[in-house]
Amino acid sequence: MTKNTVFVIGAGASKEANLPTGYELKSKISKLLDIRFPDGYQQTGGDYIITDALRILVLNPDGRSGDINPYLQEAWHIRDALPQAISIDNFIDAHRDNDKIALCGKLAIVRSILDAEKNSLLYFERSRVDFNINFSRLERTWYIPFLRLLTENCQKSELKERFKSITLIVFNYDRCIEHFIYYALQNYYRISGAEAAELVKNINIYHPYGDVGTLPWVDQNGAMEFGVEPNAKQLLELSKKIKTFTEGTDPEASKISEIRKHMGMADRVVFLGFAFHKLNMQLITPAFLDDTNNSEVKCFATTSGISDSDKEVIDEQIKPLYRGNIKVSMANMYCGDFFAEYWRSLSF
Numbered sequence: 001m002t003k004n005t006v007f008v009i010g011a012g013a014s015k016e017a018n019l020p021t022g023y024e025l026k027s028k029i030s031k032l033l034d035i036r037f038p039d040g041y042q043q044t045g046g047d048y049i050i051t052d053a054l055r056i057l058v059l060n061p062d063g064r065s066g067d068i069n070p071y072l073q074e075a076w077h078i079r080d081a082l083p084q085a086i087s088i089d090n091f092i093d094a095h096r097d098n099d100k101i102a103l104c105g106k107l108a109i110v111r112s113i114l115d116a117e118k119n120s121l122l123y124f125e126r127s128r129v130d131f132n133i134n135f136s137r138l139e140r141t142w143y144i145p146f147l148r149l150l151t152e153n154c155q156k157s158e159l160k161e162r163f164k165s166i167t168l169i170v171f172n173y174d175r176c177i178e179h180f181i182y183y184a185l186q187n188y189y190r191i192s193g194a195e196a197a198e199l200v201k202n203i204n205i206y207h208p209y210g211d212v213g214t215l216p217w218v219d220q221n222g223a224m225e226f227g228v229e230p231n232a233k234q235l236l237e238l239s240k241k242i243k244t245f246t247e248g249t250d251p252e253a254s255k256i257s258e259i260r261k262h263m264g265m266a267d268r269v270v271f272l273g274f275a276f277h278k279l280n281m282q283l284i285t286p287a288f289l290d291d292t293n294n295s296e297v298k299c300f301a302t303t304s305g306i307s308d309s310d311k312e313v314i315d316e317q318i319k320p321l322y323r324g325n326i327k328v329s330m331a332n333m334y335c336g337d338f339f340a341e342y343w344r345s346l347s348f
Contacts, residue, residue: 002165003165005266005348006262006266007167007270008269008272008284010273011025012302013172014120014273016140016141016142017121017138017176029078032112033076033104035051049232050075054068058071088105088108103239106240107236110173110242117175117176117227121137122226141335142339143180149339150162150348152348154348156189164202164203168203168206169263170207170211172207175212208249212224260287264288267297267298268297268299269321271300273335276314284321285321297326299329300329300338300342302335304332
């Protein structure tokens with residue numbers, strides 16, 4: 001019998017491919033929003049594309065330039081106060097009544113994440129059609145063992161049904177995991193991009209807080225390639241895909257109902273590089289449980305860098321998800337090592 005498995009993926013998982021942690025993202029965003037015009041005309045600091053995006057935003061209907069200074073004031077506020085915040089998401093949520101802070105923050109998030117994708121181990125130049133991810137560079141990350149798990153004892157014709165039993169709840173803005181699976185399947189099974197795309201679409205993939213654009217193989221309409229630098233107009237459009245905590249937990253504004261449905265049907269739940277923030281735990285709490293399945297839910301969680309005291313708190317957060325009918329195994333290790341340790345437990 002196929003086991004319904006939900007992977008809940010946080011920033012710690014993407015970090016293995018050189019994506020930023022929440023702390024590192026804050027630092028990057030502060031630099032991007034340090035937009036300065038010492039002489040009132042020439043920009044000498046901050047991100048030029050963000051500045052151009054703001055200029056497009058305030059452009060008057062008659063074509064006259066508008067005033068970006070109200071936005072710059074909020075950008076500087078983010079820059080100066082962000083070291084005090086848990087994360088950029090928490091800071092935006094704390095100022096949820098300030099649209100200008102939300103916009104400046106989202107513009108900086110998109111710029112940071114697309115740049116991080118470009119500097120990740122998953123990026124490659126697309127100047128030739130036969131170029132691909134350098135998979136040998138990923139040997140020590142969780143991506144390679146994850147693919148091995150997905151494909152273990154599985155012919156190409158059997159992948160579709162297996163993938164239907166897999167749900168990825170990705171609390172990151174990057175597209176690393178879907179980008180990786182798409183190219184890894186082509187390389188492993190020697191199939192076309194079109195075939196790989198159709199297979200990946202069978203996996204239930206959710207980004208509760210949005211992402212930095214639709215990958216071209218998913219949908220060409222308004223697509224954004226992995227790690228590509230956006231122009232100012234694209235940046236404005238992509239910022240609309242980023243959700244705040246409040247927006248992400250609003251059933252009308254996200255796929256929260258579908259996420260909770262898959263959580264309720266899960267036989268296994270795997271937390272990878274996840275920080276267990278209260279709002280995120282509330283977001284994934286099942287609205288109902290599958291009454292036809294009385295077996296104990298198996299839960300696995302990586303907890304590298306988390307104290308023993310906090311592990312007890314996390315255990316108390318996880319168990320109510322399934323009214324206590326759950327066995328929790330915590331692994332004080334990185335995601336890549338985790339798959340080696342729990343390979344048989346995770347096998348399909």
